[in-house]
Amino acid sequence: MELSAAGDDHFEQMLKPCGERVPNPLNDRWINDLTDADLASLYQDMVVIRRLDTEATALQRQGELALWPPLLGQEASQVGAARALQNKDFIFPSYRESGVLVLRGVSPTELMRVWRGSSTTTWNPYDHNVASPQIIIGAQTHHAVGYAMGLGMDGEEAAAVSFFGDGATSQGDVNEAMVFAATYHAPAVFFCQNNHWAISEPVGLQSQTHIADRARGFGIPAVRVDGNDVLAVLAVTRRALEQARHGGGPFFIEAVTYRMGPHTTADDPTRYRDQGELEHWKGRDPLDRMAKYLAQSGADMEQIEKDAQAAADEMAAVVRAEIKQTVEPTARDLFTHVYSEEHPRINEQRDHYEAYLQQFGDSLDGNGANGNGAGGSAGAAR
Amino acid sequence: MKTSQTEKLGKTTFGGALNAGLRAALANHPKVLLMGEDIGKLGGVFRITDGLQAEFGEQRVLDSPLAESGIIGTAVGLAYRGYRSVPEIQFDGFVYPAFDQIVSQVAKIHYRTSGAVTMPITIRIPFGGGIGSPEHHSESPEAYFVHTPGLRVVSPSSPAEAYWMIQDAIACDDPVIFFEPKRHYHEKQDLTGIEEGKDRLPLGAARIVRPGEHVTIVSYGALVKTSLSAATAAEDDGISVEVIDLRSLSPIDFGTIEASVRKTGRLVIAHEAALTGGLGAEIAASVTERCFHYLEHAPVRVTGWDLPYPPSKLEKHHLPDMDRILDGVDRVLDRPNSYSRFEGK
Ligand SMILES: Cc1ncc(C[n+]2csc(CCOP(=O)(O)OP(=O)(O)O)c2C)c(N)n1
Secondary structure: OOOOOOOOOOOOOEEEOOOOOOOOOHHHHHHHOOOOOHHHHHHHHHHHHHHHHHHHHHHHHHHEEEOOHHHHHHHOHHHHHHHHOOOOOOOEEEOOOOOHHHHOOOOHHHHHHHHHHHOOEEEEEHHEOOOOOEOOHHHHHHHHHHHHHHHHOOOOOEEEEEEOEEEEEEEEHHHHHEEEEEOOOOOOEEEEEEEOEOOOOEEEEEEEOHHHHHHHHOOOOOEEEEEEOOOHHHHHHHHHHHHHHOOOEEEEEEEEEEOOOOOOOOOOOOOOOOHHHHHHOOOOOOHHHHHHHHOOOOOOOOHHHHHHHHHHHHHHHHHHHHHOOOOOOOOOHHHOOOOOOOOOOHHHHHHHHHHHHHHHOOOOOOOOOOOOOOOOOOOHHO | OOOOOOOOOEEEEEEHHHHHHHHHHHHHHOEEEEEEEOOOOOOOOOOOOOHHHHHHOOOOEEEEEOHHHHHHHHHHHHHOOOOEEEOOOOOOHHHHHHHHHHHHHHHHHHHHHOOOOOOOEEEEEEEEOOOOOOOOOOOHHHHHHHHHOOOOEOOOOOOHHHHHHHHHHHHOOOOOOOOEHHOHHHOEOOOOOOOHOOOOOOOOOOEEEEEOOOEEEEEEHHHHHHHHHHHHHHHHHHEEEEEOOOOEOOOHHHHHHHHHHHHHOOEEEEEEEEEEEEEHHHHHHHHHHHHHOOOOOOOOOEEEOOOOOOOOHHHHOOOOHHHHHHHHHHHHHHOOOOOHHHHOO
């Protein structure tokens, strides 16, 4: 099968991999306001996000999490996008945007409880203007567009942003979402992290053109940006959001980045991915690039590094302590929130299960005896 | 090239049996093709198609774009051209984007064209829970498909069944939804001599996996094994349980179930899917219609609750286990059980 190469460097860039700042007439004005401290904090954010990922991967190995979808390599895309947002903007993420979510104030431990299997609900979406992460590929793009339509109808100067991968752009949902966004001129920003892989499938299997080019076909302005360049991502996302918030309609961003880890902790990339490719992308590491830039621009890199590591250490220590103290849900939680109003069928099944558990001296609020086929015959308990 | 004729299967996992069955189908019919997300180099997320792309090439084992509606819709067009596609849906919860193509197109085209066009498509779906997965990875959507005329729906419960059923499904000129109980993928069985086809049942037949006298349990997929454990445990109490593996969920082999219920007079139906509108409702109603005078007790259903599939730390409370099936057995035998407690409260 002939697959197109979608990995060339036709994109907006402000920092070269060597850390050199390249002028970008279109985007420069969007980050002119950044102070030295702001620049250092962008770096720190990326260090913290990377540690979040390392920590979660370790917790998965230790059996504390059932699964984890790594974001290693995608820090600049996530930090750049998250830092461009304002609190009033609403986010509709996939499962890989842990970095964006934590920067929005979602507690890392809360986030990890989903991957532990303890809960599907963690934070209240209205607390952080962040929807529950979506696993069904691409479904959230519709939700973002609908939310954006609502913003438009209500005359709010805010935007809705959906995050998704390159593979997602093959789904009907994502294409339909673009139709709606364009038709209704919705303040919706589509943020695609093209990390080059959809599990084992290279981006060329999903698209024969640059993904950003597709959006233009729907009448949506689009930018392809170097997703490992935090300054460029920040600038482009700010531009897109400003436009959307002020009546400019939808915008599509393709952040060209690379998933350096496996798809999830259950995946084995050595079965499908060339080691050379990984090495190539390690040379474009988003953290190194920013560190080099900071050093070249005369910042006290030693201090910045120290502060960043301290922040990362603190976050990691808190997560480790909290995850071990997770209070696991009880059988009563099983029957809670299926409906918003009393539902006789659910109540009946809940009460029946209580009666069932009582045969074993257990209850809906206990977490003991009853396990899957663990016990002997029920007869023994009667 | 290895084929079913030359390949000797010894101790084989459920997944390995499916792989061997797929290999045989590919080898035996040039128009069989596999398609799906990650099924090529990776061999599928469960490795069921492992090695098949290397063996049969990228024209026969296609990694598809990430688009379920596209995968099934394309299979429809391929069927018009005489291809027998075997699409893989990666997980149960991801079949819904393809639902429209399956129920509006795949199921209806033979009827719509007065039989001129066949849809020999076998849609493989790993289904069911008990493996500690996140949302959308543990569902039992079979009732949606059973409710759709024009589809056949089957589910193997052992490596031996998997080996032949996948080949029979692919050979069938009707569309078949093929539900694989994913928590059995790693279970092994000695398949020596299976190629001779002894013990092989037709696609639509149910199988009595354990004969018994007092109670019939009807089940399918992963719960067949749980039902067998329940039958063994009940034996200690002097209760003889007959266990039927449905195998075919649509059509249902009522002949086998009826004969059993006429003998035992008592029926328990066990499935993981939610109670309301589930397959158990269909079986209970049909058996009641057909064997009312033979029944000593109303048929009883032991199922998952009417809930979205819960987070994995709670799935042990949701999935029927051996004890819950035994509780159902107690109900049909009018022995003390959770329901008598519940109703008496
Ligand atoms: C509808 C649907 N089909 C299949 C899957 C299984 N699946 C989970 S992630 C994934 C790959 C997604 O790739 P991409 O959109 O590029 O995002 P990435 O994971 O690389 O961030 C697949 C096939 C799913 N979650 N939902």
